[in-house]
Amino acid sequence: MSKFKKSGSNELPAISTASLPDIVFMLLFFFMVTTTMREVTYMVKITLPTATELSKLEKKSLVSYIYVGEPIPQYQKTFGVAPRIQLNDQFANVADIQDYIIAEREARNEAERNQMITSLKVDENTTMGIITDIKQELRKSAALHINYSSRKKVER
Amino acid sequence: MAKKTPEVPSSSLADIAFMLLIFFLVTTTMDVDSGLERRLPQWVDPEELDDDQQIKERNVFVVLVNRNNDLLVEGEYSRIEELRERTKEFMKNPYNDEALPEKEPKEVQYFGEVMITKGVISLRNDMDTKYGTYIAVQNELVAAINELREELSKSHFGKSYKDLTKEQQESIREIYPSRISEAEPKKVGGN
Numbered sequence: 001m002s003k004f005k006k007s008g009s010n011e012l013p014a015i016s017t018a019s020l021p022d023i024v025f026m027l028l029f030f031f032m033v034t035t036t037m038r039e040v041t042y043m044v045k046i047t048l049p050t051a052t053e054l055s056k057l058e059k060k061s062l063v064s065y066i067y068v069g070e071p072i073p074q075y076q077k078t079f080g081v082a083p084r085i086q087l088n089d090q091f092a093n094v095a096d097i098q099d100y101i102i103a104e105r106e107a108r109n110e111a112e113r114n115q116m117i118t119s120l121k122v123d124e125n126t127t128m129g130i131i132t133d134i135k136q137e138l139r140k141s142a143a144l145h146i147n148y149s150s151r152k153k154v155e156r
Numbered sequence: 157m158a159k160k161t162p163e164v165p166s167s168s169l170a171d172i173a174f175m176l177l178i179f180f181l182v183t184t185t186m187d188v189d190s191g192l193e194r195r196l197p198q199w200v201d202p203e204e205l206d207d208d209q210q211i212k213e214r215n216v217f218v219v220l221v222n223r224n225n226d227l228l229v230e231g232e233y234s235r236i237e238e239l240r241e242r243t244k245e246f247m248k249n250p251y252n253d254e255a256l257p258e259k260e261p262k263e264v265q266y267f268g269e270v271m272i273t274k275g276v277i278s279l280r281n282d283m284d285t286k287y288g289t290y291i292a293v294q295n296e297l298v299a300a301i302n303e304l305r306e307e308l309s310k311s312h313f314g315k316s317y318k319d320l321t322k323e324q325q326e327s328i329r330e331i332y333p334s335r336i337s338e339a340e341p342k343k344v345g346g347n
Contacts, residue, residue, distance in 0.1 A: 017170070024173040031180035049288040051295040053302055054190040063189070119189060124288030128281045131290070135338070139199040148291055149191035 044069035044086050049124040050153035057147060062116050064104040064143075066097070068130060069123035083126045085134070094130070097137040105143075121149045192294055197337070215257040217246045217277045221293055223284035236292055243300035247275050247332060265327045267312070277336045297336050304332045 046069040057063050067086040071079045075091075085092045087100045105113055118138060122131060138146060219239070220228040227234045229242055249256040257275035264270050277297055281290055302317075305328050309317040313324060320328070 021166070021170045021173055024170055024177055028173055028177045028180065031177065031184055035180050035184040049291040051192055051291055053192060053295055053298040055193045057189040057191070060189075117193075119191065122287050124286065124291070126287045127283065128285040128287060128290055129283035131287055132281075132283070135196060136199075139196050142199065144196040144198070145193075146196060147189075147191040147193050148294070149189060150291055150295075152190070 040065070040067075040086075040089055042067065042086070043072060043075055043089070043091065044084060044123070045072050046121055046123045047125070048121065048149055048151045051148075051150040052153050054150065054152060055147075057117060057119060059115075062108070062112055063119050063147075064101070064116065065119050065121055066100075066134060067121045068126055068134070070125075083123065083130055085130070094133045094137055097134060098141045101138065101141040101143045115145075116143065117145045117147055118143050119147045119149050192291065192298060194294070194336075194338075211276060212258070214255060215274045215276060217243065217257075217275060219277065219279045219293060219297070221279075221281045221285045221289060223282040225286055225289040227293065236289075236296060239293065239296040240300045240303070243277065243297055244304055246277075247273055247301065247304055249273060249275075262330070264330050266324060267327060267331065270331055272331055272333075275335070279336060279338050294336070298334070301332055301334050305329070308332065 044067050046067060069083055069086075070081055071084055071091070079091060085094065085097070087096060092100070101118070105116065108116060120131070120134070135146075138144070218228075218230055222228070227236060227239065229239060234242070246256055249259065252259070257273050259271035259273050261269050262272045264272075279293065279297065306317045308328055308331060309315060309320060309324075313320060317325065317328065
């Protein structure tokens with residue numbers, strides 16, 4: 001009877017892990033390419049409003065951001081709870097916007113300057129007073145193409 | 157005879173790659189920034205601003221938002237849900253109503269001579285209007301125009317607006333222009 005029995009062990013051979021690093025590297029490159037690091041630390045709390053008619057910001061390099069919202073708790077002692085403007089990594093006043101836009105413009109190529117977009121990331125509970133001031137400043141500095149950043153509204 | 161150098165062990169390669177992978181997995185943000193795209197009007201010096209703008213009243217669709225986030229559309233109280241339909245009716249003016257905006261004939265590619273509305277949407281808000289409400293209103297206005305374009309594209313080309321060629325989109329945009337004016341700040345409504 002034992003004639004038909006295999007002489008070797010019955011166990012399955014171990015799966016070769018030699019290609020594991022290759023697979024992992026492939027994944028790694030995928031994430032390295034798609035990743036975008038957050039460029040600033042938020043100093044204000046922002047809950048974006050929702051909308052349905054969204055258009056995407058295609059070229060990240062052409063976008064400059066203006067953040068508006070209530071300062072996060074650790075800054076509330078010094079800056080209070082009223083909505084503030086954040087440009088780059090610091091709080092700013094309405095009057096600083098023109099300088100900021102000029103600085104942003106200087107950092108771009110000559111050819112790209114007229115395609116620049118300003119993205120307004122504003123908390124939905126902010127009052128329009130501050131937004132109107134910002135808009136007036138943007139008009140003064142001729143940064144007319146803006147984008148009111150918002151989240152996709154979930155249809156019910 | 158030169159000594160053979162021992163091979164570098166590669167068994168830890170996977171671990172190193174995994175560590176990097178996890179780092180990028182954690183820091184990655186896949187969301188694309190999106191939002192309502194708008195163009196601001198050119199800056200005009202307040203002293204040069206003349207108030208005698210020659211736009212007839214029937215051609216202006218006035219939307220006011222007050223500090224309590226209430227809407228006043230063409231002089232009557234309205235809700236945000238109704239705004240889209242009213243805007244569409246205003247821009248379209250299907251029965252050439254006297255109270256709705258005038259139209260003027262214009263030659264448009266692919267369409268021939270079309271009556272194009274002269275309507276302008278004017279959006280005004282108070283200093284204390286909430287940004288969320290403002291965006292909701294803007295969204296409805298943009299949605300109304302997008303829907304009109306979509307309908308026209310479906311009936312004329314039998315295709316969705318986004319599937320049209322650049323020139324076709326251009327001519328549809330000419331028929332339904334997006335004329336939303338965000339007026340100079342002004343106080344609206346009582347205290």
